Amino acid sequence: MGRTTETNPISTPTKINSIGLLWWCVLAGILFLLLGPIFSRSDPLLGIVLTEAVAIFAPALFFRRNFPSKTNKGMGLGEAALLTVAVFPIILVINGIFLDALSRIILLENQNLDLLRGDVGLFKQILTMALAPAIMEEFFFRGVLCERFSRRSPRGAVVLSAALFALFHFEAQNSLAPFLFGLVLGYIYLYGGLKACIFSHFLYNFSSILFIHFF
Numbered sequence: 001m002g003r004t005t006e007t008n009p010i011s012t013p014t015k016i017n018s019i020g021l022l023w024w025c026v027l028a029g030i031l032f033l034l035l036g037p038i039f040s041r042s043d044p045l046l047g048i049v050l051t052e053a054v055a056i057f058a059p060a061l062f063f064r065r066n067f068p069s070k071t072n073k074g075m076g077l078g079e080a081a082l083l084t085v086a087v088f089p090i091i092l093v094i095n096g097i098f099l100d101a102l103s104r105i106i107l108l109e110n111q112n113l114d115l116l117r118g119d120v121g122l123f124k125q126i127l128t129m130a131l132a133p134a135i136m137e138e139f140f141f142r143g144v145l146c147e148r149f150s151r152r153s154p155r156g157a158v159v160l161s162a163a164l165f166a167l168f169h170f171e172a173q174n175s176l177a178p179f180l181f182g183l184v185l186g187y188i189y190l191y192g193g194l195k196a197c198i199f200s201h202f203l204y205n206f207s208s209i210l211f212i213h214f215f
Contacts, residue, residue: 021148024059025164028140031055032168045120045128049136056168057136063144075192080200087184088207095177108173122213130205138197141165141182142189150190158186 032055040047102108141161149157162182166175181204189197 018148018152021063021145025145028055028059029168032170045124049128049132052133052136056140060136060140060144063148064139067143067147075188075196077192077196077199080188080192080196081203083184083188084200084203085207087181088204091177091180092211094180098176099173102173106172122209125209126206130202130209134198134201134205137165137168138185138189138194138201141168142185142197143194146186146189154190158183158190161186 032051035054036047036051038047039050099108141164145164146157146161149160162179162185165182165185166179169175169178185197185201188200
């Protein structure tokens with residue numbers, strides 16, 4: 001049996017069942033809806049972190065034990081950063097057009113946006129809404145879901161993980177941007193690995209926070 005690398009991702013079979021992962025996504029979504037309001041009563045930002053830790057991060061660490069270690073395909077952190085900076089304004093414009101059209105149909109409410117515009121300190125926002133989600137979400141959506149399904153269809157895995165990533169934001173007005181960026185993150189994962197995805201996700205979240213604060 002050959003050495004496991006990025007170019008030979010199926011040299012070591014995984015015990016993780018694809019259907020089982022999809023069922024866990026359903027369960028994780030239920031946990032989000034049930035635990036989120038409970039954890040967020042005293043501190044909304046900390047509540048988001050705790051909910052993600054229970055629903056997706058802890059399971060992701062368990063699932064990742066079944067995956068072999070893999071070498072980087074060639075995309076470094078610098079390239080991932082450049083790609084993130086390049087797509088950020090594009091996604092911003094497309095999402096703005098989407099929100100403008102959606103606002104003509106339904107009343108838009110964005111809990112995360114309200115939190116960012118609140119009295120919470122910038123440093124705490126960066127930790128709880130940029131760094132923590134980047135780590136926990138990437139371990140699950142790219143490190144587990146995209147990894148597992150890429151063994152059947154890399155392109156399909158990118159689209160599926162991006163769609164589930166968008167659904168886990170649980171708001172219609174906060175779905176298109178995560179989906180579009182999820183596609184980018186899936187591409188980065190296939191060619192740069194999990195570390196590049198985490199760095200890209202953090203950079204994107206960090207840029208979003210600064211954009212809302214200053215613009």
